[in-house]
Structures are given as structure tokens and as C-alpha cells.
Amino acid sequence: MNDAPDTRSRLLERFDLIVNGPALFNSLVAGIELGVFDTLAEGPAPFEELRARTGIPVHQLRVLLHALCATELVDKEDGRYANTAVADELLAGDGPDSWKHILRGWQEIYYPAFPHATTALRAGTNTALDGYPGTEPTLYQRLSHDPEREAVLHASMSAFTLQSMSGLLDNIGLAPGERLLDIGGGDGTTARELVKRFPDSTVTIFDLPSVVALAEEGEDAVAGGRIGFQGGDLFEDDFPGGVDCVLFSHCLEVLSPERILTLLRKAHAALRPGGRLFIYGFTLSDQERGVYSARLSLYLTVLATGQGLAYPVGEYERLMREAGFPTVEAITGLPYEHSLMVATKA
Ligand SMILES: C[S@@+](CC[C@H](N)C(=O)[O-])C[C@H]1O[C@@H](n2cnc3c(N)ncnc32)[C@H](O)[C@@H]1O
Structure with a gap:
């Protein structure tokens, strides 16, 4: 069966996101924990400012910012990094309804379980x-x-x-x-x-x-x-x-x-x-x-x-x-x- 061309391109886009999902997900959590989204909620910032605020080495910050830009929740323009409105809304701040708490639970409890999926499905138990x-x-x-x-x-x-x-x-x-x-x-x-x-x-x-x-x-x-x-x-x-x-x-x-x-x-x-x-x-x-x-x-x-x-x-x-x-x-x-x-x- 052939997918219609627009369905195919939508599915390929979803495929790209799904297979790279764990890397992107965990980079979001690192961005939250290192204060990147909170810093950018104050306004766009150049690399050096983010380096001072996160305290991590240059190479490691380059890697993290690349991953965050790949999520498209952070934008890079004219050498400065900026939160998108969605990142401001969902990933900055620390209220009791914050996605910060949700993602921490998913990272620490939910997602470490998923590599057991095949075994658990075969065994018929958790x-x-x-x-x-x-x-x-x-x-x-x-x-x-x-x-x-x-x-x-x-x-x-x-x-x-x-x-x-x-x-x-x-x-x-x-x-x-x-x-x-x-x-x-x-x-x-x-x-x-x-x-x-x-x-x-x-x-x-x-x-x-x-x-x-x-x-x-x-x-x-x-x-x-x-x-x-x-x-x-x-x-x-x-x-x-x-x-x-x-x-x-x-x-x-x-x-x-x-x-x-x-x-x-x-x-x-x-x-x-x-x-x-x-x-x-x-x-x-x-x-x-x-x-x-x-x-x-x-x-x-x-x-x-x-x-x-x-x-x-x-x-x-x-x-x-x-x-x-x-x-x-x-x-x-x-x-x-x-x-x-x-x-x-x-
Ligand atoms: C998914 S949580 C839902 C919590 C809450 N109602 C909400 O909407 O966020 C399921 C709840 O059921 C409780 N629960 C599970 N098994 C239970 C049991 N055998 N006896 C009493 N509570 C139980 C858990 O402790 C947990 O708080």
C-alpha cells in the first residue's frame, strides 16, 4: 500500500522525531535543570551569557544548545539564543503545575522502564x-x-x-x-x-x-x-x-x-x-x-x-x-x- 504524498511526508517527519525522541527529550530536561529556559525567559542571550549562567564547559554547552535548537523550542538568530513562546510557557518557571516536575518524573520513573517493553509484554507482567x-x-x-x-x-x-x-x-x-x-x-x-x-x-x-x-x-x-x-x-x-x-x-x-x-x-x-x-x-x-x-x-x-x-x-x-x-x-x-x-x- 502506498501512502499519499502529503501523508508520507508527515509520517517521515514523525519518524524523524520519534527515533530521535529520547535524545531531544533528555536535552530538554538538561536545559531545564541547567537553567537555560529560565535564563532565556528573561530575553534572548548570546552563548557567553548562557555559559556564565549554566556554568558548563564550552563544548558541552555547544552540544546542549544544538540539541535544544533541534527541538525548535529554542531559536538561534543573529548569534543569540531565544525561547519560543511555547518554551517560555511550558519550560520556564517553577510552579506546582510546571512541566519541569512532569518531565522529571517521566525521566526518572517512566522512561527507564520502557526498554523493558518487549520482555514485559512477552512475560505478561510488569x-x-x-x-x-x-x-x-x-x-x-x-x-x-x-x-x-x-x-x-x-x-x-x-x-x-x-x-x-x-x-x-x-x-x-x-x-x-x-x-x-x-x-x-x-x-x-x-x-x-x-x-x-x-x-x-x-x-x-x-x-x-x-x-x-x-x-x-x-x-x-x-x-x-x-x-x-x-x-x-x-x-x-x-x-x-x-x-x-x-x-x-x-x-x-x-x-x-x-x-x-x-x-x-x-x-x-x-x-x-x-x-x-x-x-x-x-x-x-x-x-x-x-x-x-x-x-x-x-x-x-x-x-x-x-x-x-x-x-x-x-x-x-x-x-x-x-x-x-x-x-x-x-x-x-x-x-x-x-x-x-x-x-x-x-
Ligand atoms: C495515577 S494516580 C492518580 C492520582 C490522582 N487521582 C490524580 O488524578 O492525579 C493513582 C492513585 O491510586 C493510588 N492507588 C493505587 N493502588 C492503590 C491501592 N491499592 N489502594 C489505594 N490507593 C491506590 C495511588 O497511590 C495513586 O495515588
């Missing part, structure tokens, strides 16, 4: 987990033995969650006084944004005890006591009951359909009649093209849990009905390949 201390079956549990890497993972997930939060906040519509249970709520990033956007609501985070401890550390004054914390295991422990809403944000895609069904049934039992269930996260399109979803599914399968996928919306809808929810709605096409699915308990 063999990349062998590099982590402990005997538990998931990365999340094993990281409780490695607080430093646990904090890196949660800072990375938290920053990505903030980047992709608008699709949830703009569509969830909590009514005043509603109590929401955030299952697998991580370090509390989602809970804090929810109580800021819906000041009369309360949120309880349910997650592993070591993770809930991270969330408690991060609770800020804005929350004003409206965030509760419950440490436990999703499968071993009961969810708090009688709640108005249950949210799974980026939580179900880490599991197999059988385990998702178990949790949806637990959520159904925890909700009051008329209560709502929300599932927010990555979903797979019919054409199966999303790059963010592909990266996530591989990371989960090779390393984090050995199961899980950015499931298609239809698969979640089927599971929600099977768990006892008669009505299900989906809002698709949200940023970063996300969807929000809403079901109401009879």
Missing part, C-alpha cells in the same frame, strides 16, 4: 518493577519503601493533573454542601482545586496511607478544613459511605476491567441514592492515536501495575452499567485526550 525494592505487585505500593522517588512521582502526577484539570473543573458541577469522595486522590492536588472552585463542598481523599500522608502535608489554608483524609487499600478496605459524589481521577486506567468493576460496585455502595459517580482521565479514541494515552498504557503495563489502559469511553460505560448505574453520560474531547464520564445512582 517486569520493570524488579528494579524497585519490595515484593508488592504495584509501583505505587513499592514506592512506600522509597520516599524520595515516591515524592518525585507524585510531584510529576500532580503537575500533570493540574495541567489537565480544566476538563474536570469545568464540567463536574458540584452543588453547595455536596460531599465528594476522591478515590486514589493521590497527594490531594485534585481535592485542593475542587474545594477552591466549589467553596461549599467537602472532599475526602482515599489513598494508600503513605500517599495520604503526602496529601496531609500539602494541605493549604485555602482548603480551610474542607479536605478529609482516609488511608487504606482500594481493595482491602471499605469506602466511607453515604456520600453525594465519588470521583475516580486518573485512577481506574491503572487497573484491569475486572478490578475496575469491583471498585465501581464499591463506589455504588458508598453513594447515597441519586448520588453521582465521576470518572475522569485518559481515554482511547477509535483510531487509537493518542500519544499521551499510548505512553500511559505502556508505563502501566510494563512498570506500574502490569495491567490497565486508557480504556475507550464505551468500555467504561459498559462497566458503569454493570455496576448498577442506570444512566451514564460522557463528555469527550477534553484536553490531553481526556473524557469525563458521569453516572447517577437510582
Whole structure:
């Protein structure tokens, strides 16, 4: 089969980027860590200024700047280097939603796992987990033995969650006084944004005890006591009951359909009649093209849990009905390949 000429040139361009991706990705992280993007956020700079600011030798800086120019996120013009607007927006600065935290987590945790892909796919299990201390079956549990890497993972997930939060906040519509249970709520990033956007609501985070401890550390004054914390295991422990809403944000895609069904049934039992269930996260399109979803599914399968996928919306809808929810709605096409699915308990 021949590709049409414009398809062929687009595919060749993608091929060039994909095969050189690890070099370009890691040069971005080096550029962040050495302060190149922060320096250029102040304005275009010549080589010598970047040398003074980064403190690295001439040859090494030449190599780094060449790689950054090859990404096209840094421009070189008239002997001066400059951030593009996208580099200014995404790669300079240090806020909690910064890509700096996201890329560090991908570099330290996600990407070292991917060379294990063939082995893990053949073995049918997450063999990349062998590099982590402990005997538990998931990365999340094993990281409780490695607080430093646990904090890196949660800072990375938290920053990505903030980047992709608008699709949830703009569509969830909590009514005043509603109590929401955030299952697998991580370090509390989602809970804090929810109580800021819906000041009369309360949120309880349910997650592993070591993770809930991270969330408690991060609770800020804005929350004003409206965030509760419950440490436990999703499968071993009961969810708090009688709640108005249950949210799974980026939580179900880490599991197999059988385990998702178990949790949806637990959520159904925890909700009051008329209560709502929300599932927010990555979903797979019919054409199966999303790059963010592909990266996530591989990371989960090779390393984090050995199961899980950015499931298609239809698969979640089927599971929600099977768990006892008669009505299900989906809002698709949200940023970063996300969807929000809403079901109401009879
Ligand atoms: C991908 S993170 C999502 C975090 C957060 N909801 C967000 O949107 O950023 C999945 C969360 O599920 C939690 N988790 C995984 N397995 C768990 C288990 N068996 N019991 C309790 N929490 C678990 C992890 O600790 C992690 O915080």
C-alpha cells in the first residue's frame, strides 16, 4: 500500500522525531535543570551569557544548545539564543503545575522502564518493577519503601493533573454542601482545586496511607478544613459511605476491567441514592492515536501495575452499567485526550 504524498511526508517527519525522541527529550530536561529556559525567559542571550549562567564547559554547552535548537523550542538568530513562546510557557518557571516536575518524573520513573517493553509484554507482567525494592505487585505500593522517588512521582502526577484539570473543573458541577469522595486522590492536588472552585463542598481523599500522608502535608489554608483524609487499600478496605459524589481521577486506567468493576460496585455502595459517580482521565479514541494515552498504557503495563489502559469511553460505560448505574453520560474531547464520564445512582 502506498501512502499519499502529503501523508508520507508527515509520517517521515514523525519518524524523524520519534527515533530521535529520547535524545531531544533528555536535552530538554538538561536545559531545564541547567537553567537555560529560565535564563532565556528573561530575553534572548548570546552563548557567553548562557555559559556564565549554566556554568558548563564550552563544548558541552555547544552540544546542549544544538540539541535544544533541534527541538525548535529554542531559536538561534543573529548569534543569540531565544525561547519560543511555547518554551517560555511550558519550560520556564517553577510552579506546582510546571512541566519541569512532569518531565522529571517521566525521566526518572517512566522512561527507564520502557526498554523493558518487549520482555514485559512477552512475560505478561510488569517486569520493570524488579528494579524497585519490595515484593508488592504495584509501583505505587513499592514506592512506600522509597520516599524520595515516591515524592518525585507524585510531584510529576500532580503537575500533570493540574495541567489537565480544566476538563474536570469545568464540567463536574458540584452543588453547595455536596460531599465528594476522591478515590486514589493521590497527594490531594485534585481535592485542593475542587474545594477552591466549589467553596461549599467537602472532599475526602482515599489513598494508600503513605500517599495520604503526602496529601496531609500539602494541605493549604485555602482548603480551610474542607479536605478529609482516609488511608487504606482500594481493595482491602471499605469506602466511607453515604456520600453525594465519588470521583475516580486518573485512577481506574491503572487497573484491569475486572478490578475496575469491583471498585465501581464499591463506589455504588458508598453513594447515597441519586448520588453521582465521576470518572475522569485518559481515554482511547477509535483510531487509537493518542500519544499521551499510548505512553500511559505502556508505563502501566510494563512498570506500574502490569495491567490497565486508557480504556475507550464505551468500555467504561459498559462497566458503569454493570455496576448498577442506570444512566451514564460522557463528555469527550477534553484536553490531553481526556473524557469525563458521569453516572447517577437510582
Ligand atoms: C495515577 S494516580 C492518580 C492520582 C490522582 N487521582 C490524580 O488524578 O492525579 C493513582 C492513585 O491510586 C493510588 N492507588 C493505587 N493502588 C492503590 C491501592 N491499592 N489502594 C489505594 N490507593 C491506590 C495511588 O497511590 C495513586 O495515588
